[in-house]
Amino acid sequence: MSKSFKKVLVSLLVGATVLTLAGCGSSGSTTATTSDAISGEINGGGSTSVLKVIDAAGSEFTALNPEVKFTYSGTGSSDGIKGATAGTYSFGCASRDLKTEEKGSLTELVFAFDGIAVVVNPANTVTNLTTEQVQKIYMGEITNWSEVGGADAPIVVVSREDGSGTRGAFEEMVKFEEKLKPDATIKEGNGNVQSTVAGNENSIGYVSLTFVDKTVKAIDIDGVKATVDNVKNKTYKISRPFLAMYDKSKVDDATLAFLDFLMTKDGQAIVEEHGGISVL
Structure with a gap:
């Protein structure tokens, strides 16, 4: 086998590998999958107004990620803010804008309007x-x-x-x-x-x-x-807005993955299906 032919063959094999990896890595879909082996407990709490949306999103997320245990407690916005700040909740939800004194170290995510x-x-x-x-x-x-x-x-x-x-x-x-x-x-x-x-x-x-x-x-x-x-x-x-919030120093990967899912097209479809108004 000539050197020139070997070079051509290697080039073709490398090109095919790159195309295969590219095809596996991105399908253009925003649907969450189980490929990242997400696991852990997600314990959210706060606003009762978001309860239907969050429960439905949590059910879909755990169906896609069976190793995740998801719970959400409707205890009111103020409790959600306090729980997210203290880390007693993986994430909190509020159905109003945060007051200046409540913001602290919290990262806010507007996932719907109502x-x-x-x-x-x-x-x-x-x-x-x-x-x-x-x-x-x-x-x-x-x-x-x-x-x-x-x-x-x-x-x-x-x-x-x-x-x-x-x-x-x-x-x-x-x-x-x-x-x-x-x-x-x-x-x-x-x-x-x-x-x-x-x-x-x-x-x-x-x-x-x-x-x-x-x-x-x-x-x-x-x-x-x-x-x-x-x-x-x-x-x-x-x-008003529907907010999810968390402290970056306390949040875990499973919670971040759930909040990412909430902002996908599939997550926002769940928002609208259960009476919220999509931010997309």
């Missing part, structure tokens, strides 16, 4: 409220449904607990921070607000869009419906 729907019982005839009317209802300045075009009945105001990201975002956007009427009914979690409003014809509450179903009716705000499309086009003003 609208906060103002909800009433389906039997309520009121279909639209202005932001100012909602503000006055929650401050106790409007106390009867007849004042806003409804029946002659007292308004039962339902709000969230201290530390709730949904409450913090809602009060800030509707502009009644620290001014909630003293006798408001306080419920922990979006689900409890939803069920309370569903069970009382005279009640009003607010929940993440992911919790709006046939048991409650979302009120138009300033003539704009509370929908995903209207949050995206920024015509529905009561909206």
Whole structure:
């Protein structure tokens, strides 16, 4: 075999190897796979508003990575921030922007957007409220449904607990921070607000869009419906980010891999499937 022929053969073999490796290394897909042998425990916690999205994403991630154990506890945004800071959670979630004093060493990831729907019982005839009317209802300045075009009945105001990201975002956007009427009914979690409003014809509450179903009716705000499309086009003003956060000095590889998955096309499809609004 001549030297020149050997050189050509070697070149062809090297070229074929490179092409094979390139084909294995990148398929153009953003779908997570088990090829990196991801393993470990991921223990997240925080906002209840993100619960449906995170649980669904966690289920898909563990299906792709069977050696991973995933749990998420809906304990409220403030707890998620504290847990991520202390390292008691692998990652925390909040359904509002972080305050300056909360940021500390945390790395933030906006993985979705959400609208906060103002909800009433389906039997309520009121279909639209202005932001100012909602503000006055929650401050106790409007106390009867007849004042806003409804029946002659007292308004039962339902709000969230201290530390709730949904409450913090809602009060800030509707502009009644620290001014909630003293006798408001306080419920922990979006689900409890939803069920309370569903069970009382005279009640009003607010929940993440992911919790709006046939048991409650979302009120138009300033003539704009509370929908995903209207949050995206920024015509529905009561909206906020969904954040995941972690401390770089405490986070593990499995958690980082999960958060990376959340930002892929597949992860963002899960976000939208479960009522969130994709950031892609």
